[in-house]
Amino acid sequence: MFLITGATGTVGSELLALLADRNVPVRAMTRTPAKAKFPAGVEVAAGDFDRPDSLAAALDGVDKVFVLPPGYGPDGPVQERNLVAAAARAGVSHLVKLSTSGVTFDATDPISTGHRLGEQVIKDSGLAWTMLRPGTFMVYLYGYAPTIVAEQSMYVTEGDPVSAMIHPRDIAAVAAHVLTTPGHDSQAYTLTGGQALSPRDQADIIGQILGQPIKLIERTPAETQAEFDRPGWSGPRLEALLELKHQSTAWDWKIFDTVERLTGNPPLPLHDWVRENIHIFR
Numbered sequence: 001m002f003l004i005t006g007a008t009g010t011v012g013s014e015l016l017a018l019l020a021d022r023n024v025p026v027r028a029m030t031r032t033p034a035k036a037k038f039p040a041g042v043e044v045a046a047g048d049f050d051r052p053d054s055l056a057a058a059l060d061g062v063d064k065v066f067v068l069p070p071g072y073g074p075d076g077p078v079q080e081r082n083l084v085a086a087a088a089r090a091g092v093s094h095l096v097k098l099s100t101s102g103v104t105f106d107a108t109d110p111i112s113t114g115h116r117l118g119e120q121v122i123k124d125s126g127l128a129w130t131m132l133r134p135g136t137f138m139v140y141l142y143g144y145a146p147t148i149v150a151e152q153s154m155y156v157t158e159g160d161p162v163s164a165m166i167h168p169r170d171i172a173a174v175a176a177h178v179l180t181t182p183g184h185d186s187q188a189y190t191l192t193g194g195q196a197l198s199p200r201d202q203a204d205i206i207g208q209i210l211g212q213p214i215k216l217i218e219r220t221p222a223e224t225q226a227e228f229d230r231p232g233w234s235g236p237r238l239e240a241l242l243e244l245k246h247q248s249t250a251w252d253w254k255i256f257d258t259v260e261r262l263t264g265n266p267p268l269p270l271h272d273w274v275r276e277n278i279h280i281f282r
Contacts, residue, residue, distance in 0.1 A: 001025045001026070001027055001043075001061050001062045001063055002019065002024065002025065002026045002027070002062065002063065002064050002065070002066065002179050003026075003027050003028075003029055003045070003058060003059060003062040003064070003065045003066070004016055004019075004026060004027070004028050004029065004065075004066045004068075005029045005047070005049070005065065005066060005067055005068050005069070005083070006066070006068025006069070006070070006098070007028035007029055007030050007036070007038070008028075008030055008036055009068060010137065010139055010168045011068065011098060011168050011171050011172055011175070012028075012066070012068055014168050014169050014171070014172035015066060015172040015175050015176060016028055016038055016039060016042055017039055017172075018169075018172055018173060018176045019176055019179070019180075020038075020039035020040065020041050020042050021039070022176075022180075023041065024176075024179075024180060025043075026041075026042055026043070027042070027043040027044070027045050027058070027062065028042050028043065028044050028045070029045050029046075029047040029058045030044065030045075030046070030047070031046070031047070031048045032046075033045070033046050045057060045058035046058070049069050049070065049078075049079035049082055049083060050078075050079065050082070052082045052085070052086060055082065055083060055086035055087075056086055056089070056090065059086055059087055059090035059092060060090060062087075062090060062092055063092065063093050063094070064092065064093060064094040064095070064096065064179050065083070065087055065092055065094070065095050065096070066096050066098070066175055066179065067080065067083060067095050067096060067097040067098065067122065068097075068098045069083070069118065071114070071237075072110070072111075072114030072115075072117075072118070076114070076117050077114065077117045077118035077120075077121050079118075080097075080118040080121040080122060081121050083095075084121055084122060084125040084127070087125070087127065088125060088126065088127065092127060093127065093128060094127065094128040094129070094130070094179075094185070095122050095125065095127050095128070095129045095130075096129070096130045096131075096132065096175060096178050096179060096184075097118065097119060097122050097129065097130070097131050097132065098132050098134070098171070098175070099115040099116075099118070099119055099131050099132060099133045099188075100112055100115045100133055100134065100135075101133045101134060101135040101190050101191070101192070101248075101251065101252075102115070102133075102244060102247070102248065103115050103116045103119060103131070103133055103188075104133050104188070104190045104251075105250065105251040107244065107247045107248070108247070109240060109243040109244040109246075109247050110236070110239075110240035110243065110244075111240050111241070111244045112244060112247075119131055119188075128185045128186070129185070129186065130178050130184045130185065130186075130187050130188075130189070131187070131188040131189065132171065132174060132175060132178070132189055132191060133188060133189065133190045133191060134166050134171050134190075134191040134192070135163065135164055135165070135166055135190075135191065135192045135193075135248075135251075135252055136161075136163045136164075136165045136166070136248070136252055137165065137166060137168055137171075138165045138166065138167050138168070138193070138270055138273040139168060139273075140165070141202065141206070141273075141274075141277075142277075142280060144156075144206075145280040145281055148206065148210075148214060148281045149280075149281060149282065151215075152212060152213070152214055152215060153214065153215040153216075153217050154199070154202075154203045154206070154214050154215070154216050154217070155217045155218075155219055155224075155227075156199040156216060156217070156218055156219070157218070157219055157220070157221055157223075157224045157242070157245070158218050158219065158220055158221065159221075159246065159249060160199050160245060160249075161245065161248050161249040161252040161253065162196050162197065162198045162249075162252065162253040163196065163197060163202075163248075163252045163253065164192035164193045164194070164195060164196045164197075164252065164253060164254065164255045164256075165192075165193050165197060165202075165270060166191055166192055166193040166259075166267060167193065167267065167268035167270075167272065167273050169268060170191065170193070170259045170263075170267050170268055171191055173259070173263045173265070174189065174191055174258065174259060174262050174263060177262050177263055178262070189258045189262070190256045190258060191256065191258050191259060192254065192255050192256045192258070192259075192267070193255075193259075193267045193268070193269070193270070194255060194259075194260075194266055194267040194269065195255075195269060195270065196253040196254075196255060197270060199216060200216050202270065203215075203216045205270050205271055205274055206274055206281055208271075209271065209274045209275055209278055210278065210281055210282070221242065221246075224242070225238075225242070
């Protein structure tokens with residue numbers, strides 16, 4: 001039995017679908033089971049990283065866990081610590097953590113630092129572990145949808161990185177492979193897509209599939225910050241994301257062959273993700 005945490009999220013939902021399609025015994029953990037919709041054959045368990053007493057039932061009879069905590073606060077990887085303690089008591093044999101490529105490249109932004117500390121908690125657990133470290137998700141492009149719809153324009157920040165963006169389904173495919181095959185103990189896998197694309201490339205792909213050109217408009221970091229300040233969206237989370245983007249210019253363009261090497265299939269191109277989600281840009 002595999003337990004998937006973060007089961008309603010971008011990667012967790014893709015992973016559940018892959019495992020259910022293969023008739024693999026799988027259980028989804030969510031804080032609100034009554035509101036969640038999962039594929040047929042998926043067990044559902046109530047569980048919350050921040051409520052350690054809720055984890056024992058979710059982990060009962062589980063062999064491996066896909067670890068995807070909601071985030072990191074000022075107290076560090078408390079959620080990983082809670083899960084690790086409960087997993088050890090439940091007799092779990094293997095933890096597979098979704099981390100970030102910033103850890104591979106020694107990034108010091110708050111997001112990468114949180115994942116690095118979370119990884120260390122899992123490494124210190126005494127259980128077998130595997131780390132998955134994806135770069136930028138293709139779903140990042142959701143953030144550009146409102147102005148593409150309204151103005152046929154894509155506003156980016158000066159210095160935004162060239163990115164080997166990855167489809168969430170490829171991350172899920174690697175996770176499914178790691179969970180269901182041996183030989184991944186104490187491995188850290190950095191995951192990317194197969195093409196390094198500039199913001200201009202990304203806009204051109206969206207425009208090509210939309211059938212209309214997309215204007216690319218660059219803003220300074222201060223202008224981007226002010227744009228988020230107006231509706232009250234600024235704060236530590238935004239600052240952390242902007243810092244990660246700034247630091248990732250040094251590596252986000254690098255392409256790793258991990259997806260194809262582990263799954264046997266090349267990474268899905270951005271064209272595929274845009275076609276699947278073209279409704280958000282119309």
